[in-house]
Amino acid sequence: FLSLSLQAKMSRPVQARRLEGIDKNIWVEFVKLAATYSTVNLGQGFPDFPPPDFLKEAFVRALSRENHMLHQYTRAFGHPPLVKILAQFFGKLLGRDLDPMTNVMVTVGAYQALFCCFQAFVDEGDEVIIIEPFFDCYEPMVKMAGGMPVFVPLRPKAPKDGKLMSSADWQLDPAELASKFSERTKAIVLNSPNNPLGKVFSRGELELIADLCVKHDILCISDEVYEWLVYDGKEHIRIASLQGMWDRTVIIGSAGKTFSATGWKVGWTVGPNRLLQHLRTVHQNSVYHCATVAQEAVAQGFQRELEHYGKPDSYFVQLPKELQEKRDWLVQSLDAVGMKPIIPEGTYFLVADISEFKSDVPDVPDSDEPYDSRFAKWMVKNKGLAAIPLSAFYCESHKNNYNHFIRFCFAKEEATLKAANDILQKWKREKTSP
Ligand code: PMP
Numbered sequence: 001f002l003s004l005s006l007q008a009k010m011s012r013p014v015q016a017r018r019l020e021g022i023d024k025n026i027w028v029e030f031v032k033l034a035a036t037y038s039t040v041n042l043g044q045g046f047p048d049f050p051p052p053d054f055l056k057e058a059f060v061r062a063l064s065r066e067n068h069m070l071h072q073y074t075r076a077f078g079h080p081p082l083v084k085i086l087a088q089f090f091g092k093l094l095g096r097d098l099d100p101m102t103n104v105m106v107t108v109g110a111y112q113a114l115f116c117c118f119q120a121f122v123d124e125g126d127e128v129i130i131i132e133p134f135f136d137c138y139e140p141m142v143k144m145a146g147g148m149p150v151f152v153p154l155r156p157k158a159p160k161d162g163k164l165m166s167s168a169d170w171q172l173d174p175a176e177l178a179s180k181f182s183e184r185t186k187a188i189v190l191n192s193p194n195n196p197l198g199k200v201f202s203r204g205e206l207e208l209i210a211d212l213c214v215k216h217d218i219l220c221i222s223d224e225v226y227e228w229l230v231y232d233g234k235e236h237i238r239i240a241s242l243q244g245m246w247d248r249t250v251i252i253g254s255a256g257k258t259f260s261a262t263g264w265k266v267g268w269t270v271g272p273n274r275l276l277q278h279l280r281t282v283h284q285n286s287v288y289h290c291a292t293v294a295q296e297a298v299a300q301g302f303q304r305e306l307e308h309y310g311k312p313d314s315y316f317v318q319l320p321k322e323l324q325e326k327r328d329w330l331v332q333s334l335d336a337v338g339m340k341p342i343i344p345e346g347t348y349f350l351v352a353d354i355s356e357f358k359s360d361v362p363d364v365p366d367s368d369e370p371y372d373s374r375f376a377k378w379m380v381k382n383k384g385l386a387a388i389p390l391s392a393f394y395c396e397s398h399k400n401n402y403n404h405f406i407r408f409c410f411a412k413e414e415a416t417l418k419a420a421n422d423i424l425q426k427w428k429r430e431k432t433s434p
Helices: 002-008 026-036 053-064 080-094 109-121 138-144 174-179 203-216 273-284 292-307 315-337 355-360 371-383 396-402 414-432
Strands: 104-108 127-132 148-153 185-191 219-223 249-254 266-270 349-353 405-409
Touching: 026 371, 053 292, 080 104, 080 266, 080 292, 104 109, 104 273, 109 138, 109 185, 109 219, 109 249, 109 266, 109 273, 127 138, 138 148, 148 396, 174 203, 185 203, 203 219, 249 273, 266 292, 292 315, 315 349, 315 414, 355 371, 355 414, 371 405
Parallel strands: 127 148, 127 185, 185 219, 219 249
Antiparallel strands: 104 266, 249 266, 349 405
16 A cells, blocks of 8 residues: 555656746745735735726626626627627727627736737747837746747936936837847737836837838737826827738737726737637637626726717726826835836836935845845835836846836825835935934
């Protein structure tokens, strides 16, 4: 009996090779830290305020309606009312007729949309260009699909006249970008507005990327989850609307970001059927389906927004207005203590320079861990304030080039932002009066 049970213990390796090197994840670590220490959490990207009433009410209505079929499976590639309204809404934005059944697919958050894209398009050895800093899951997702991520950084330019830096000061070097395209390039991932910097790519920058996509005949995976969160009158331009791009672009969106309901995990893809048909294959053979009730509520949310499109009471007008005030408040608060903010043009993130605080958290020159990561951990434990190190948004070999910044999320209630300000002010006072 004993020898049998010894035999039964597995000794062969259990991990699939595709998971090698991607098992560590920054979020697991930082979410745990924020939960362990009593913190003001400006780390992970989610609002601590509720979604709009019309959306919550739509969910409750969907739950309690006579139609109990809303508790059952719906169409695998998207609940019909949701794909219909998304086709109508994005058709209007893109100025083209969209077929709800073939040009739209609903996913479990934008996260699953990304997963479907990499699984559907990337073969062993294919290269995928990723612009740094990037939403961290792109890299492991490309690798899991057997692909090779190729990184190209946004390079910061010093602002003029001692002004604060803006996310617009972080730019691609056109020659460097062009040099990354090769015979093996299959796709580029574009994320505008960009997490973590808040950069909103200009028309000129998008045209540069689009021209290279057309020239090299490659796909564009366009992560536009922050499409409504743009400030100072800036415009979010959809790369799919540029010459030659519709046919090669998958647009990715998220109800989590759009309606401040990240826990619902409703996302979507919009694009030509020639591309979406392959996303449907991955979706069909992985998650198959997303929660029906949440899809129904999001459909009603979009219906409401279509009726209020461009009007002052549209949520897509109100939310950025409110967030811009929060952004300005945090910019001012960080600037006052000398944690220099990079003013974001979009998203609900703000990256700040921690150089002036370096003496509080001494450097360990030979450590493998980037300085900003140690700084962020120290700050959670010692100051009760959570933020995410910018190096988490860079590939391994570039992490140490950008290791003196941390990212704050400002989609937070006034009280949360004030509590963060109090911590920073107190810290500053302790620094100046020994
Ligand atoms: N893309 C980006 C750039 C994001 O920041 C996020 C969420 N942080 C996602 C995709 C995932 O969105 P969802 O919550 O809808 O899966």
